[in-house]
Amino acid sequence: MTDTHTGFGRMHRKEDARFIRGRGTYVDDVRLQGMLYGAVLHSPHAHARIISVDTSAAEAHPKVKAVITGETLASLNLAWMPTLSNDVQAVLATDKVRFQGQEVAFVVAEDHYSARDALELIDVDYEPLPVVADARRALDDDAPVIRDDVEGRTDNHIFDWEAGDRRRTDEVFAGADVVVAQDMLYPRVHPAPLETCGMVADMDKVTGKLTVWTTTQAPHAHRTLYALVAGLPEHKIRVISPDIGGGFGNKVGIYPGYVCAIVGSIVTGKPVKWMEDRSENLMTTSFARDYHMQGEIAATREGKILAVRVTTLADHGAFNGSAQPTRFPAGFFHVFTGSYDLEAAHCEVTGVYTNKAPGGVAYACSFRITEAVYLVERLVDVLAGELGVDPAELRLKNLLRPDQFPYTCATGWEYDSGDYAKTLRVALDMAGYDELRAEQAEKRAHGELMGIGLSFFTEAVGAGPRKHMDILGLGMADGAELRVHPTGKAVLRISVQSQGQGHETTFAQIVSQELGIPADDVEVVHGDTDQTPFGLGTYGSRSTPVSGAAAAVVTRKVRERARLVAGAMLEADPGDLEWEAGRWYVRGDQEAGVTIKDIAMAAHGNLELPEGVEGHLDATTVYNPPNLTYPYGAYICVVDVDPGTGKVSVRRFVAVDDCGVRINPMIVEGQVHGGLADGIGMALMQVMAFDDEGNHLGASFMDYLLPTSMECPSWELGETVTPSPHHPLGAKGVGESATVGSPVAVVNAVVDALKPYGVRHADMPLTPANVWRTIQGRPFRTDLAIT
Amino acid sequence: MKITVTVNGQEYDRDVEPRLLLVHFLRDELGLTGTHWGCDTSNCGVCTVCLDGTPVKSCTVLAVMADGKSVRTVEGLEQDGELDPVQKGFVECHGLQCGFCTPGMLMTSRWLLDNNPDPSDHEVREAISGQLCRCTGYENIVRAVRWAAEHPGTSTSTSTSEEEVTA
Numbered sequence: 006m007t008d009t010h011t012g013f014g015r016m017h018r019k020e021d022a023r024f025i026r027g028r029g030t031y032v033d034d035v036r037l038q039g040m041l042y043g044a045v046l047h048s049p050h051a052h053a054r055i056i057s058v059d060t061s062a063a064e065a066h067p068k069v070k071a072v073i074t075g076e077t078l079a080s081l082n083l084a085w086m087p088t089l090s091n092d093v094q095a096v097l098a099t100d101k102v103r104f105q106g107q108e109v110a111f112v113v114a115e116d117h118y119s120a121r122d123a124l125e126l127i128d129v130d131y132e133p134l135p136v137v138a139d140a141r142r143a144l145d146d147d148a149p150v151i152r153d154d155v156e157g158r159t160d161n162h163i164f165d166w167e168a169g170d171r172r173r174t175d176e177v178f179a180g181a182d183v184v185v186a187q188d189m190l191y192p193r194v195h196p197a198p199l200e201t202c203g204m205v206a207d208m209d210k211v212t213g214k215l216t217v218w219t220t221t222q223a224p225h226a227h228r229t230l231y232a233l234v235a236g237l238p239e240h241k242i243r244v245i246s247p248d249i250g251g252g253f254g255n256k257v258g259i260y261p262g263y264v265c266a267i268v269g270s271i272v273t274g275k276p277v278k279w280m281e282d283r284s285e286n287l288m289t290t291s292f293a294r295d296y297h298m299q300g301e302i303a304a305t306r307e308g309k310i311l312a313v314r315v316t317t318l319a320d321h322g323a324f325n326g327s328a329q330p331t332r333f334p335a336g337f338f339h340v341f342t343g344s345y346d347l348e349a350a351h352c353e354v355t356g357v358y359t360n361k362a363p364g365g366v367a368y369a370c371s372f373r374i375t376e377a378v379y380l381v382e383r384l385v386d387v388l389a390g391e392l393g394v395d396p397a398e399l400r401l402k403n404l405l406r407p408d409q410f411p412y413t414c415a416t417g418w419e420y421d422s423g424d425y426a427k428t429l430r431v432a433l434d435m436a437g438y439d440e441l442r443a444e445q446a447e448k449r450a451h452g453e454l455m456g457i458g459l460s461f462f463t464e465a466v467g468a469g470p471r472k473h474m475d476i477l478g479l480g481m482a483d484g485a486e487l488r489v490h491p492t493g494k495a496v497l498r499i500s501v502q503s504q505g506q507g508h509e510t511t512f513a514q515i516v517s518q519e520l521g522i523p524a525d526d527v528e529v530v531h532g533d534t535d536q537t538p539f540g541l542g543t544y545g546s547r548s549t550p551v552s553g554a555a556a557a558v559v560t561r562k563v564r565e566r567a568r569l570v571a572g573a574m575l576e577a578d579p580g581d582l583e584w585e586a587g588r589w590y591v592r593g594d595q596e597a598g599v600t601i602k603d604i605a606m607a608a609h610g611n612l613e614l615p616e617g618v619e620g621h622l623d624a625t626t627v628y629n630p631p632n633l634t635y636p637y638g639a640y641i642c643v644v645d646v647d648p649g650t651g652k653v654s655v656r657r658f659v660a661v662d663d664c665g666v667r668i669n670p671m672i673v674e675g676q677v678h679g680g681l682a683d684g685i686g687m688a689l690m691q692v693m694a695f696d697d698e699g700n701h702l703g704a705s706f707m708d709y710l711l712p713t714s715m716e717c718p719s720w721e722l723g724e725t726v727t728p729s730p731h732h733p734l735g736a737k738g739v740g741e742s743a744t745v746g747s748p749v750a751v752v753n754a755v756v757d758a759l760k761p762y763g764v765r766h767a768d769m770p771l772t773p774a775n776v777w778r779t780i781q782g783r784p785f786r787t788d789l790a791i792t
Numbered sequence: 793m794k795i796t797v798t799v800n801g802q803e804y805d806r807d808v809e810p811r812l813l814l815v816h817f818l819r820d821e822l823g824l825t826g827t828h829w830g831c832d833t834s835n836c837g838v839c840t841v842c843l844d845g846t847p848v849k850s851c852t853v854l855a856v857m858a859d860g861k862s863v864r865t866v867e868g869l870e871q872d873g874e875l876d877p878v879q880k881g882f883v884e885c886h887g888l889q890c891g892f893c894t895p896g897m898l899m900t901s902r903w904l905l906d907n908n909p910d911p912s913d914h915e916v917r918e919a920i921s922g923q924l925c926r927c928t929g930y931e932n933i934v935r936a937v938r939w940a941a942e943h944p945g946t947s948t949s950t951s952t953s954e955e956e957v958t959a
């Protein structure tokens with residue numbers, strides 16, 4: 006039985022058939038003839054000079070084929086590589102190590118176990134140096150200079166950046182009835198997909214072609230960067246991103262291990278596989294957040310919010326490897342104007358180096374919008390407390406109205422569409438907000454701690470318009486190619502790939518919707534640079550807003566070509582034809598029509614085609630989005646806190662998302678579920694803290710805690726649909742909405758629960774220890790070792 | 793060391809290093825890559841297989857410990873072309889996204905239903921609490937197992953029609 010599902014709507018995923026049988030092909034499943042195995046030696050120190058690296062014993066290991074060090078790479082001019090933020094990062098350290106876990110050497114051996122054995126045989130002599138583990142000390146006069154590789158550098162300052170109108174904002178603040186300030190930390194976290202990062206690199210010396218199977222969310226961008234960095238001809242590089250076991254931003258960047266695997270294959274002439282272990286993944290690959298924010302909000306006594314300003318210290322680690330559109334060193338953080346009609350807003354962000362792993366934008370944050378949403382939604386709650394008004398009421402009073410769209414916010418973003426109050430009302434109704442408040446009052450009277458937390462978030466996703474953004478000079482437009490075969494079945498080639506988003510299904514549904522053929526008749530090809538058009542990849546919730554639009558546009562092009570062919574078939578003027586799902590017919594004569602299937606065969610057959618019509622049924626396109634899309638949502642979290650232990654239990658979570666038109670609601674809901682679990686994780690348990698010596702205190706899943714089925718409630722989802730006016734399908738993207746919007750709802754709920762103790766803020770993660778100490782009035786810095 | 797392990801009903805004789813983990817034995821020696829690996833500390837559970845009928849984390853079992861025993865992996869769930877109800881349930885209820893945790897989740901789910909054919913949501917959550925999923929927020933996994941409990945003997949269907957989606 007074949008499926009005839011056509012168009013948008015709930016539909017089972019095509020990709021599931023292989024995954025439920027254990028027949029997915031992840032990078033670690035790739036096995037090539039004669040393949041060797043690589044392993045990386047990491048630094049135990051956070052900051053130390055390398056005196057010597059002795060690899061002789063490792064080289065003498067009978068199963069070792071090559072040992073690569075920083076010196077080896079320096080001779081190839083590959084010891085350093087550019088980062089996505091116009092800095093450089095050491096591939097293998099030559100002069101110093103600058104964070105614990107930094108890559109120092111790479112061993113290639115006949116098997117995985119031997120490669121790891123040989124790491125033990127490498128003798129590195131280090132001279133430990135003073136460490137900067139606390140971002141707030143990075144700019145101290147006596148702070149050791151981490152990046153002395155850069156000539157003339159005398160401090161750890163990376164950049165100062167600002168957005169908004171400082172003078173105007175200061176004026177509004179000066180004239181406001183009420184001003185509240187709150188310092189807050191969005192601690193360093195890690196996306197931790199269950200599949201770690203890895204690569205199989207295969208350099209074919211005869212053809213000169215390098216093929217890599219790798220955990221990348223951006224295969225085309227990686228190919229171009231390998232070409233630019235290593236000087237390999239781009240047409241001789243094929244990047245395959247096979248099935249990927251989750252990405253969440255972790256698989257955007259290029260890591261030293263990838264470069265080592267490639268060099269390993271070049272040096273040995275054999276395919277080389279390198280897969281991280283979990284500690285390597287947590288310690289060395291892109292972290293996220295690490296924003297120290299001093300926020301302020303200004304309002305009238307009646308509760309009209311007037312302005313927000315913030316000073317942020319951004320910890321970028323030892324190399325500035327933050328992955329975002331290059332012109333935005335703080336990502337899209339300046340959309341912290343949120344969902345409110347502000348008169349003014351201003352932010353300044355200072356980026357600093359510390360002895361921690363590089364990275365900075367990763368983990369489903371839509372380029373730091375999660376930090377922005379956290380800031381403004383925490384401030385609104387703090388303000389509500391100050392004014393003594395209900396946080397839901399305060400939000401309803403200040404949300405943008407539908408007639409204000411398109412709305413240009415105080416920091417310059419143009420919000421496309423929204424009916425915010427409606428969405429918040431749906432959430433309040435679903436939650437039974439008034440009853441919850443009544444229950445809370447009753448509980449408080451008995452000394453029980455129950456909290457209700459809200460957040461209302463607006464995202465800016467779908468990067469991005471060519472004129473506004475690029476990554477290292479690469480524009481953020483996406484290509485798509487559609488070919489309809491003679492029998493009416495189609496193949497769509499897209500530039501984005503999937504790490505679980507279900508593109509093989511949703512993109513088939515887009516073609517299906519636009520062409521009126523069953524989704525099962527559309528094969529989606531993705532994740533292979535030799536087989537797909539150029540585009541920048543899957544992150545920042547950009548697949549549907551950018552590539553989804555490309556798929557719609559290219560299908561419409563094919564439909565137009567089909568109209569011309571249909572005209573020839575029907576001997577009618579193409580202008581007189583009408584479209585209905587799957588066929589063109591002559592206006593006024595419904596019977597006189599031909600289906601896409603008929604047209605496809607005719608287009609490949611011997612039908613005489615009019616002048617200028619090429620025949621066959623295919624098209625290509627490149628979609629450059631005119632603006633970002635602005636999905637939004639209203640979240641309500643209900644928690645119970647045990648005053649004796651500080652343990653937080655999330656009892657309910659109501660999430661109402663408006664991501665415009667939903668292509669496959671089942672997949673949308675699944676993505677929201679995953680993001681909500683992430684929110685629980687970040688708010689309650691996930692953190693990467695460091696001690697004074699820069700030791701990583703969250704280097705395994707024993708210490709870096711992720712939410713399990715027991716900490717997650719049964720999610721309660723709702724929706725409103727406000728189409729994007731500029732997206733061809735009206736869709737806005739949703740992949741990161743819940744990760745962006747949910748952490749602050751949980752925190753607001755916990756702080757609300759702790760109100761009887763006079764608590765108005767506590768930093769994430771709200772572990773039992775942290776909550777208990779907060780109740781005692783002795784909160785601690787969650788980014789440092791607990792003292 | 794010489795070992796004999798029965799995997800999905802087939803007997804394998806192999807000479808292995810004593811330190812070889814069962815997960816690597818399955819993946820590298822037998823080519824059964826459906827069983828995944830995801831952490832160094834027995835926390836993630838993507839490596840879960842059934843050893844003599846009981847779920848174990850195969851990263852925490854040495855291959856030699858499986859000598860003389862029988863292992864069932866995700867590849868052994870489908871019988872004579874017939875998907876196991878838990879496999880169908882995961883498709884029906886969208887219990888997977890990236891699919892990396894899925895084989896382990898399926899094995900535990902099968903074990904749970906063998907021992908408790910009608911588990912409550914809470915019992916399902918407890919059963920899978922030693923396994924992580926980063927994509928689904930667990931909700932649809934719970935629904936998928938419940939679906940399988942409600943359809944213990946469903947016949948094979950490759951249909952993916954809209955009506956059957958129970959999201």
Ligand code: FES
Nearest residue numbers: 830831834837851
């Ligand atoms: S690999 Fe993580 S528990 Fe076995």
Ligand code: FES
Nearest residue numbers: 889890925926927
């Ligand atoms: S489906 Fe991706 S980890 Fe569970």
